[in-house]
Amino acid sequence: MMAEKIYDFRSDTVTRPTKAMRALMAAAEVGDDVYQDDPTVNALQEKSAKLLGKESALFVTSGTMGNLLAALAYCQRGDEVIMGEKGHTFLHEAGGVSALGGVVIHTVPNQADGTLSLVDLEKALRNEDIHEPISRLVILENTQNACGGMALSVDYTNKVAAFAREHKLAFHIDGARVFNAAVNLGVPASELVAQADSVTFCLSKGLCCPVGSVLCGTHDFIERARRLRKMLGGGMRQAGILAAAGIYALDHMVERLEEDHQRASMLAKGLAGIRGLSLAKGSPYTNMVFVNVQNESRLTSSELVEKLLNNGILVNESGRNELRFVTHHDVGDDAVEACLKVLHTLL
Ligand SMILES: Cc1ncc(COP(=O)(O)O)c(C=O)c1O
Numbered sequence: 001m002m003a004e005k006i007y008d009f010r011s012d013t014v015t016r017p018t019k020a021m022r023a024l025m026a027a028a029e030v031g032d033d034v035y036q037d038d039p040t041v042n043a044l045q046e047k048s049a050k051l052l053g054k055e056s057a058l059f060v061t062s063g064t065m066g067n068l069l070a071a072l073a074y075c076q077r078g079d080e081v082i083m084g085e086k087g088h089t090f091l092h093e094a095g096g097v098s099a100l101g102g103v104v105i106h107t108v109p110n111q112a113d114g115t116l117s118l119v120d121l122e123k124a125l126r127n128e129d130i131h132e133p134i135s136r137l138v139i140l141e142n143t144q145n146a147c148g149g150m151a152l153s154v155d156y157t158n159k160v161a162a163f164a165r166e167h168k169l170a171f172h173i174d175g176a177r178v179f180n181a182a183v184n185l186g187v188p189a190s191e192l193v194a195q196a197d198s199v200t201f202c203l204s205k206g207l208c209c210p211v212g213s214v215l216c217g218t219h220d221f222i223e224r225a226r227r228l229r230k231m232l233g234g235g236m237r238q239a240g241i242l243a244a245a246g247i248y249a250l251d252h253m254v255e256r257l258e259e260d261h262q263r264a265s266m267l268a269k270g271l272a273g274i275r276g277l278s279l280a281k282g283s284p285y286t287n288m289v290f291v292n293v294q295n296e297s298r299l300t301s302s303e304l305v306e307k308l309l310n311n312g313i314l315v316n317e318s319g320r321n322e323l324r325f326v327t328h329h330d331v332g333d334d335a336v337e338a339c340l341k342v343l344h345t346l347l
Helices: 019-026 039-052 063-074 096-101 118-124 154-166 178-185 189-193 219-231 240-252 257-272 301-310 333-346
Strands: 056-060 079-084 104-108 134-141 170-175 198-202 213-217 277-280 288-293 316-319 322-326
Touching: 019 240, 039 056, 039 189, 039 198, 039 213, 039 240, 056 063, 056 219, 056 240, 063 096, 063 134, 063 170, 063 198, 063 213, 063 219, 096 104, 104 118, 118 154, 134 154, 154 170, 154 189, 170 178, 170 189, 178 189, 178 198, 178 257, 213 219, 257 277, 257 288, 257 322, 257 333, 301 316, 301 322, 301 333
Parallel strands: 079 104, 079 134, 134 170, 170 198
Antiparallel strands: 056 213, 198 213, 277 288, 288 322, 316 322
C-alpha cells in the first residue's frame, strides 16, 4: 500500500523546477545554439564563467558529460587520469572516459574527509617510460559525494593545484555540488576553483533545474570541449528554454542551499537517536546524511528501503548496510518529521 504523500530523499536530482523558474523558461528568447545563436544559452555561459572566475563556459547536458568532455579535451588515448577511488567519474559515469576516450583511470584512496593525500598523488605519477601510460590529469570532486558530501577547502584544493602544476598535469574539479561546498564553507565558489584549470557544476541537482550542467575553463579548452560535445551528440539547438532555468537558479537557488544543509543536520540528529541506526561518514557535512544499519537493527538496509517506500519515504541504499538521505528544495521540515516518525515506528 502506497502512502498518500511521497517524500523523496533519494537524491537532490529529483528536484523539480519551481513556478518562477518555469515562467522564465517559458519566456526565454532562443536561437540555434550549435550556431551559438541562442542568447539565453550565451547569457548562462557568460554568467557561469564570471561566477566561477573562468574565461569561458559551455552548457552541457549533464555532469557526466561535463566531466567526460574535460577528460577528452585534456587527454589522448593511453593517457592517465589520477582521481579518488570514490570519485563519481570513476564509479558512476559508466566508464565513459575509458570507453570513449581510451583514457586510463588511476585511482588513489579517498581519505575519510574526502581528500586525496598528496603522498598518494605523488606515488600515482608515472615515470617517463614507454611501458607506462602518461599522467595527464588530476580530478577532485567537491563536494565529495561518496565521502558524505564533504566540502574540500580552498587551502587543500590549492595544494592539489600546486602539485598538478609542478608535474605539468591538468587539474579538473567535478563541482557537481560546488555551490553546496561554497555555502558550507562560506567562500565564493570562484575561490574554491580559482587554481583549477576547469570545473563542471550541475544545475539539475540542488539548484532545481530540469536539465543541465556547465563546464568552465579557458577559451581554448572550452572551444575544444565544444567540438567534442558536438561529436558526442550533445550539440543542442533552442536550448535557451533550459538555460533560462539555469540563470534563474544561479540568481535565486544558491543561497537557499544552506536550508538544505540545516535540514540535513536536523534529520541526522533524529536518525542518530533511532535504535539500530548510527551516523556514517561524518554525516552531515552538507545536504547528505549517511547511516549504518547496525546488526542489531530489526530490519536490514534493503528491508528498510522497502518498508520506507511503503510509507511514502524514498531513500537509496548506498552500500552494504548503509542508507543515504539527501535533503533538497522539495523536502521540507514536514518530510524530515515524517521520515523520522516512520523510522521510529519501524525500528
Ligand atoms: C559528484 C557528482 N558528479 C557528477 C555527477 C553526474 O551528474 P549527472 O547525473 O548530471 O550526469 C553526479 C550525479 O549525481 C555527482 O553526484
